Amino acid sequence: MHPELSFDHSLRALNTFGIDARASHYLRVTSVDTLRAALADPSLAGLPRLVLGGGSNIVLTGDFDGLVLHVAIEGKQVLPDAAPGLTLVRAGAGESWHGLVEYTLAQGLGGLENLALIPGTVGASPIQNIGAYGVELKDVFHSVTVFDGGQLRTMTAAECRFAYRDSVFKQPDGAGLIVVDVTFALPLRWQPVLGYSELANAVLEAGLTDPSPRQVADLVIAIRRRKLPDPAVIGNAGSFFKNPVVSSTRCAEILAAHPGLVHHAQADGSVKLAAGWLIDQCGWKGRSLGAAGVYPKQALVLVNQGGATGAEVVALAKAIAADVADKYGVVLEAEPVFV
Ligand code: EPU
Numbered sequence: 001m002h003p004e005l006s007f008d009h010s011l012r013a014l015n016t017f018g019i020d021a022r023a024s025h026y027l028r029v030t031s032v033d034t035l036r037a038a039l040a041d042p043s044l045a046g047l048p049r050l051v052l053g054g055g056s057n058i059v060l061t062g063d064f065d066g067l068v069l070h071v072a073i074e075g076k077q078v079l080p081d082a083a084p085g086l087t088l089v090r091a092g093a094g095e096s097w098h099g100l101v102e103y104t105l106a107q108g109l110g111g112l113e114n115l116a117l118i119p120g121t122v123g124a125s126p127i128q129n130i131g132a133y134g135v136e137l138k139d140v141f142h143s144v145t146v147f148d149g150g151q152l153r154t155m156t157a158a159e160c161r162f163a164y165r166d167s168v169f170k171q172p173d174g175a176g177l178i179v180v181d182v183t184f185a186l187p188l189r190w191q192p193v194l195g196y197s198e199l200a201n202a203v204l205e206a207g208l209t210d211p212s213p214r215q216v217a218d219l220v221i222a223i224r225r226r227k228l229p230d231p232a233v234i235g236n237a238g239s240f241f242k243n244p245v246v247s248s249t250r251c252a253e254i255l256a257a258h259p260g261l262v263h264h265a266q267a268d269g270s271v272k273l274a275a276g277w278l279i280d281q282c283g284w285k286g287r288s289l290g291a292a293g294v295y296p297k298q299a300l301v302l303v304n305q306g307g308a309t310g311a312e313v314v315a316l317a318k319a320i321a322a323d324v325a326d327k328y329g330v331v332l333e334a335e336p337v338f339v
Contacts, residue, residue, distance in 0.1 A: 004028065005044075014070060015055035016119055017313065018235030018304050023050070023068040030072050030094070032180055035147055038069065050339055051178050053093065056120035057128055057237055057336045061310035064339060071123050073180060076103050086185040088142055093123025093179045097130070101217065110190030110213030111140045114199070116220045119231050119238065123179040127169040128335065129162045133220055134196040138162035142185035147178040165242050165335055192216050198223060227298050235304030236295065240317060241275045241332040254328055275324075275332055276300035282323040292316040314338070 009026030012018060025047060029035050038044055048066030052058070072094035079088040087109055091100045097120050101112045114135035124130075126144050129137045141162070144155050155177075161168040168174035192211055194200040202219040203211055211219075229236050246254075251271040255261050258281070262274035279285070279299040286296040291308035292315070295301040302316060321332040 004034075005038075009068065011052075011055070011060060011064070011068065014052055014068075015058055015060055015237075016231035016235060017055075017059060017237050017308070017310075018231075019060045019308065019310050019313070021060035021063050021310065023064045023066070025067040026070065027067065028070045028072050030074070032073070032147065032152065035069070035071075035178065035180075036150065038067075039147075039150065053121035053124040054096070054119060056231065057124060059237065059310050059313050059334075059336050059338050061314060061338055069178070071121070071178065073123070075181070076100060078107060078109075079183070082188075083142070083185060085188050086142075087188060088183055088185055090181055090183045091122040092181050093121060095122045096120075097122055097125055104184075104186060105214050105217055108213075109186045110192075110216075111186035112184070113213045113217035114193055114196075114220055115140075116217040117224045122182050126160055126162070126167055126179060126182060128165045129167050131165070133199045133223075134193045136162070136164075140184050140186060142183040144182045145180045147180055149176070152180065164245070170337070228301060229295055229297075229303055234295075235308070236301050237336045239275075239300045239335050240302040241279075241300060241321070242335050243272045243275045244278075244330050244332060245270050245272050246330065247271070254330070258328065273330060278324045278328055278330060278332075279320055282320070282327055284320050284323070289316040289319060294320070310338075 004027060006026045007024060009023045011023055012020045027038050044067050050064055050066060050068045052068055052070045073092040074094055075092040076095055077090055079090055082088055089104055097118050098116060100122055101116045104112050114133040115130060118130050118132060125137050138157060141157050145152055146155055169177060190213060194203055199219060202223060208215055248269060248271055251263055262277040264272045266272055276299045284294045285299040287294055288305060290312040291305045292312040293303050293305045295303050302313060317334060324330055324332050
C-alpha cells in the first residue's frame with residue numbers, strides 16, 4: 001500500500017465549487033515516480049480513478065468511491081532550445097495556471113496574457129482547451145507529456161484534437177491519459193490579440209496605443225474581476241455551459257423571433273450563440289434553487305451560495321437548460337465534467 005495514501009478524504013478544498021464530497025482513496029501526486037508507483041500498486045489497480053488538478057472544472061455529484069489522484073507536479077522553465085520564432089516554456093501539470101501566466105510575463109514573454117486569471121492548473125488547461133478573450137490554449141500550445149499505461153509520451157496539438165472547450169482528453173480514447181507537463185510556444189514577435197471587443201475597448205479607454213503583454217494582462221484581470229466570481233470567495237466552475245453553436249439558418253430563425261440574440265459568426269459558417277444572454281433572457285440571472293444559484297453579474301456562471309450539494313447544482317442546470325430549450329429551441333451543453 002502506498003505510504004501517502006489517505007482514506008475517506010474530503011474533496012471540499014479540492015473543487016472550486018466547494019462541494020463537500022469525499023473520496024474513499026486519495027493520493028497527492030508530486031512526481032512521475034509517485035504516479036508510476038500508485039498505478040502499479042495491485043491494491044489500487046481495480047479502483048475507479050479520478051485525476052484532479054485544481055478542480056475548477058468539475059461538479060462532484062456525490063462521494064467518489066475510488067482513487068483520487070491529485071496531480072501536484074511542479075516546475076516551470078523556459079527551455080533552452082527554441083523553435084524558430086518561438087520561445088518554449090514548460091510547466092508541470094500541478095502548477096497554477098495564473099502562476100504560469102505571471103511567470104511568462106515576468107520574463108517579458110507575451111502570448112498567455114489573454115488567458116490571465118483563469119482558475120485551475122496547467123495540467124487541466126489542455127483538457128478543455130481553455131480560452132478567453134479571443135485566445136485558446138491551442139493557439140499557444142506546443143506539446144504535452146502524458147502518462148499512458150505506464151509510459152511517458154509526448155503528444156502534439158493534432159493528437160490532442162483541440163476544439164472549442166474540448167480535446168481528446170474528454171473523449172473515451174483519451175480519458176485514461178494523465179497530463180504530466182505542458183509545453184507552450186510563445187511568439188518572439190508578439191502582437192496583442194484584441195479581436196474581443198470588450199478587451200479592445202478597455203485598451204482604447206486606457207489610452208494604450210501600443211500595449212505590452214503586461215498591460216493587456218492587467219486589463220483582462222480587471223474585466224474578469226468585474227464579471228466573474230472569485231472561486232476563493234464564492235464557489236463556482238466558471239462558465240457552466242458552452243456557448244451553443246448552430247447553423248446560420250437556425251440562427252436566422254431565432255433572430256427573426258428574438259432580434260436581440262447575441263451571436264458571433266464562426267469561420268466555418270456556423271454561428272456561436274451567447275449562452276449567458278439566453279439564460280439571462282429566461283430570467284435566471286440572480287435566481288437560485290436551494291443553495292445553488294446563478295451569478296447576478298454573469299448568467300453563464302452557476303455558484304455555490306453556501307453548502308450546495310452537487311445534486312442542487314445539477315437540478316439548477318437542468319432547470320435552466322429546459323427553459324432555454326423551451327424558449328429558443330437551443331440545447332445547452334455543460335462545460336464542466338460531472339463526477
Ligand atoms: N450576456 C448577457 N447576460 C449575461 C451574460 C452575458 O446578456 O448574464 C451577453 C453579454 O452581454 C455578451 C455575451 O453574452 O454580449 C457574451 O458574454 P461574455 O462576453 O461575458 O462572454 P461569454 O460568452 O459568456 C466566454 C467564455 C468565458 C470567457 C469569456 C471571454 C464560454 C463558455 N465562456 O463567456 O470562459 O472568459 O467568453 O472570452 O465560452 C469559462 O470557460 O469558464 C469562461 C469563463
